[in-house]
Amino acid sequence: MISRDEGLYYRQTLFDKARRIVVKVGSAVLTNENGLDQHVIEHLAHDLSFLQDTGREVILVSSGAVAAGRRKMATESRTPVSMREKQALAAIGQSCLMQTYEEAFARHGKTIAQILLTHSDLAKRDRYLNVRNTLLTLFRWHVLPIINENDTVSVKELRFGDNDMLGAYICNLIEADMFICLTDVIGLYTGDPSRDPQARPLYTVPEVNEEIEQMVGNVTSSLGTGGMRSKIKAAKLVASGGGSSFIGPGKQNDILRRLFSGELIGTFFLPDKERIKSRKRWIASVLKPHGRLLLDDGACRALLDKGKSLLPSGIVSVEGEFGVGEAVYCTDSRGTPIAVGLINYGSIETRKIMGRHSRHIEEILGYRDSEEVMHRDNIVVLHR
Ligand SMILES: Nc1ncnc2c1ncn2[C@@H]1O[C@H](COP(=O)(O)OP(=O)(O)O)[C@@H](O)[C@H]1O
Ligand SMILES: N[C@@H](CCC(=O)OP(=O)(O)O)C(=O)O
Secondary structure (H helix, E strand, C coil): CCCHHHHHHHHHHHHHCCCCEEEEEEEHHEECEEEEEEEHHHHHHHHHHHHHHCEEEEEECCCCCHHHHHHHHHCCCCCCCCHHHHHHHHHHHHHHHHHHHHHHHHHCCCCEEEEEECHHHCCCHHHHHHHHHHHHHHHHCEEEEEEEEECCCCHHHHHCCCCCHHHHHHHHHHCEEEEEEEECCCCCCCCCCCCCCCCEEEEEEEECCCEEEHHCCCCCCCCCCCCHHHHHHHHHHHHHCCCCEEEECCCCHHHHHHCCCCCCCCEEECCCCCCCCCCHHHHHHHEEEEEEECCCCHHHHHHHHHCCCCCCHHHCCCEECCCCCEEEEECCCCCCEEEEEEECCCCHHHHHCCCHHHHHHHHCCCCCCCCCCHHHHHHHEECC
């Protein structure tokens, strides 16, 4: 635990130091009963322009396409729609959303850019680097990127899930100092405020641990997707990359200016002390592991205590099908994941060489790409 004063000190220092910032704004903030909330978008454009004018590099991750599409097609926000219909509503709403942003930012003399992403755009290293290069070029040109999930082409299994996680991935992609998540509540409460009248807001979260995770329910607003649970998960990911996060009320006027000038609003999440390297972060956070390797105790110790590569001799069994270069979990003898890493052999080959010394790889497979099944540079130990 840290004292209230310490928390406030960190908060102010980190807001002052933040040069590269990702702001995520949720559907419930961006819409009202008439459709897109022009007033909120006006204020957002004003605030984000102010941040850019102070020399900061800013990205907006904006939800609201489905909600805007619903309003345009006069579909009630609580009427359930199928995934297909949601995708069609996103296609309708996304252009309304961008048109509104274009007009709002133009009033501040700002140029914006639209980037629509799917999970595979960040899971494939070359695409990931292209996204990064585009964002850095836009920064150089002082253009403000506005990112949303490309809902129309995202299939269920390969979705980011929600824009809170997309925002966190973007933070790690560009090594942002801060993730600001604007939503329809004033911050994180000790319980879901829509159900628990005793719930009180928290100002500082030093670490997203089990106690914090238990405070959030699975509830979302009528328009939201991820709820507070995904915001916490996003804050945890950002913290692991060395960034801080903020969750606060998006409908309040001048919220960003007020935050940066030291007003005590919302919940602030401190960064983790240890910053994982960018490539390892990509492995741990973006890739979806395809299979599992069960390791013996010696191999577990080599990975956990000594940071060594994984050799075939330490593998006891292989679960699932995967190809060369894919992400695979390493588990201990009880099946608990201890690490995730990129594998040098496909599942068929790994089954053939497991339990054997590396010098036998060539005689078993007829070739030897590498003596390790996973190189230590490609292994990320999972904190338990
Ligand atoms: N502990 C908590 N503190 C604050 N809000 C919570 C908590 N647990 C659940 N929630 C719910 O999370 C909602 C915000 O998430 P969501 O609807 O996904 O918003 P957005 O559209 O901004 O992403 C709140 O309206 C609130 O009902
Ligand atoms: N991509 C979707 C947003 C999905 C989402 O995460 O919504 P929210 O929980 O409101 O941030 C859209 O633009 O409607």
